[in-house]
Amino acid sequence: MPVKNMSKKPNPSKRKIKKKSLVAIGVMIIGVIIVAYLSLNGGQTNSTSTGQESIGQTISSELYNQISGISYSTLSNIGYGSATHLNPVLGSKLTSDGKPVVLYIGAEYCPYCAAERWALVTALSKFGTFSNLNYMLSSSTDVYPGTPTLSFYGSTYTSQYISFQSVEVQDRAKNTLQTPTPDQGSVFNSYGQNGAIPFVDIADQYVFTGSQLSPSTLAGMSWSQIGGQLNDPNSDVAKAVDGAANIIVSDICKSTNGSPSYVCSQPFAKLN
Numbered sequence: 001m002p003v004k005n006m007s008k009k010p011n012p013s014k015r016k017i018k019k020k021s022l023v024a025i026g027v028m029i030i031g032v033i034i035v036a037y038l039s040l041n042g043g044q045t046n047s048t049s050t051g052q053e054s055i056g057q058t059i060s061s062e063l064y065n066q067i068s069g070i071s072y073s074t075l076s077n078i079g080y081g082s083a084t085h086l087n088p089v090l091g092s093k094l095t096s097d098g099k100p101v102v103l104y105i106g107a108e109y110c111p112y113c114a115a116e117r118w119a120l121v122t123a124l125s126k127f128g129t130f131s132n133l134n135y136m137l138s139s140s141t142d143v144y145p146g147t148p149t150l151s152f153y154g155s156t157y158t159s160q161y162i163s164f165q166s167v168e169v170q171d172r173a174k175n176t177l178q179t180p181t182p183d184q185g186s187v188f189n190s191y192g193q194n195g196a197i198p199f200v201d202i203a204d205q206y207v208f209t210g211s212q213l214s215p216s217t218l219a220g221m222s223w224s225q226i227g228g229q230l231n232d233p234n235s236d237v238a239k240a241v242d243g244a245a246n247i248i249v250s251d252i253c254k255s256t257n258g259s260p261s262y263v264c265s266q267p268f269a270k271l272n
Contacts, residue, residue, distance in 0.1 A: 053135050053222065053223055053224070054135060055134075055135055055136055055137055055172075056134050056135065056136070056151075057134060057135055058132055058133065058134055058135075059133050059134065059135055059150060059223070062224075062227075063223055063224060063227045064130070064133065066227035066228060066230055066231070067118070067121050067122055067125060067227060067230060068121075068122075068125035068129075068130075069231070070122060070230050070231050070238075070242060070245075071231060072266050072268065074230075074231050074232070074233045074238065074242065075242055075245070075246055075249075075266070075268035076266060076267040076268045077233040078233050078238060078239055078242045078243050078246065078268070079243065079246060079267075079268065079271060080243050080246065080247065080271060081238070081239035081240060081241075081242055081243015081244070081246070082213065082236075082239045082240050082243055083119070083212040083213055083240060083243035083244035083246075083247055084208070084210075084212045084213075084244070084247075085208075085212075085247055085272070086200065086202065086206040086207060086208040086212075086247060086248070086251055087206065087207055087208060088205065088206055089191060089204060089205065089206065089207050091190070091191075091204030091205065092204060093203050093204060093205060093255065094187065094201070094203045094204040095163070095203065096163040096165075097163060099159070099160075099161060099162050099163045099256075100161075100162050100163070100202065100203035100205075100252070100255035100256055101162070101163045101164075101165060101201075101203055101204075102124065102162050102163070102164045102165070102200070102201070102202050102203070102252065103165045103166075103167075103184060103187055103188075103199075103200070103201040104116075104117075104120060104152065104164070104165070104166045104167070104198065104199070104200055105166075105167045105169065105180060105184065105188055105192075105197055105198065105199040106152075106166075106167070106168060106169070106197045106198035106199070107168055107169050107170040107171075107174070107177075107197055108136050108138070108151050108153065108168055108170065108171045108172045108177070109138055109139035109142060109170060109171065109172045109173070109174050110138060110139075110142070110197055110198065111138040111139070111142055111143055111144035111145075111147045111215040112197070112198055112210055112211035112215060113138070113149070113197055113198040113211070114136070114137075114138040114144075114147040114148070114149030114215060114218070115147060115149070115211045115212075115213050115214065115215040115217070115218060115240075116198045116200065116211040116212060116213070116244070117149050117150050117151075117152070117198075118149065118150070118213075118218070118226065118241045118244075119212055119213065119241050119242075119244035119245045119248060120200070120245075120248065121133065121150060122230065122241055122242060122244075122245035123244075123245040123246075123248035123249045123252065124157065124159070124162070124164055124248075126249055126263045127159045127161045127162050127252060127256075127260070127263065128157055128158050128159025128160070128161065128162065128164070129157070129158050129159070130155055130156070130157050131155065131156050131157075131158075132154055132155045132156060133150045133151070133152070133155045134150065134151045134153065134154060134155070135148075135150065135151075135223060136148075136149045136150060136151035136172070137149065137172070138172070138215070139172050139173075139174075143215075144215035144216060144219060147215045147218055147219070148218055148221060148222060148223045148226060149218075150223075151168060152166035152168055153166075153168040153171075153177055153178065161252075161256050161259050161260060162252060162255075162256065165184065167179070167180050167184060169197070187201050187204065188201075191204075191207040191209075192207075192209055193209040196209045196210065197209075198210065198211060200248075202248070202251045202252055202255055203252075203255040205251065205254065205255050206251040206254075206255075212243075212244035212247065213240035213241060213243075213244050214240070217236060217237060217240045217241075218237065221237075226241075230242060246268040246269070246271055247271060247272070249263065249264075249268065249269045250268075250269050250270060250271040250272045251272060253269045253270075254272065
């Protein structure tokens with residue numbers, strides 16, 4: 001008696017469906033791996049999650065306008081905010097071409113420098129204009145990894161009231177970028193704390209080592225998210241960044257003898 005084969009022949013259409021499913025699953029797995037890698041190594045990649053902002057590229061005009069265009073009303077409402085004051089010193093007024101010198105020494109890898117730069121750019125924008133500020137993130141292997149910030153390296157600043165001097169001594173990988181001049185090094189050694197950064201000196205009248213605000217205030221945010229909160233007096237970001245900027249503005253106004261009056265006559269410029 002012939003025996004009937006009960007096994008079914010392979011169905012070509014089902015085989016194709018199975019192949020497509022496996023391919024789709026493979027693509028999904030690769031995608032998950034890529035996302036996980038970028039999340040863990042976000043400090044190593046040059047692009048943010050938006051794909052529109054890249055480390056080392058000039059910041060957008062929109063972001064610069066958000067920083068430089070904070071209203072006098074917002075700044076006055078915030079006052080000190082949650083920021084720390086600079087320390088007064090008894091040095092002779094430090095000037096360049098007859099203008100008080102504002103000296104910053106920091107590094108791109110440094111998360112505390114990352115936080116302080118927001119306040120510095122906010123404050124200095126009331127006295128002059130920056131160009132070629134670049135997007136930057138602090139080191140991914142330091143505390144507060146990947147803190148969004150701006151780099152002064154390669155930027156220029158124009159002001160008829162003050163002379164801003166910036167020194168970014170190392171990049172994100174701690175390679176040497178810039179070296180202080182002998183005069184800058186002398187100021188740093190006189191008032192700094194054993195080489196600690198960031199270091200800010202306003203005309204040898206006010207100095208500060210460290211950040212006036214905690215990098216944790218900026219954690220998990222993009223540059224645009226930070227910029228978008230700076231003009232909101234109820235924002236923790238504004239209270240930290242604008243409060244620190246107000247203190248810097250107030251100290252600069254003392255160094256410039258109240259110039260320009262349209263800035264230095266404002267409530268936020270009279271905090272000290």
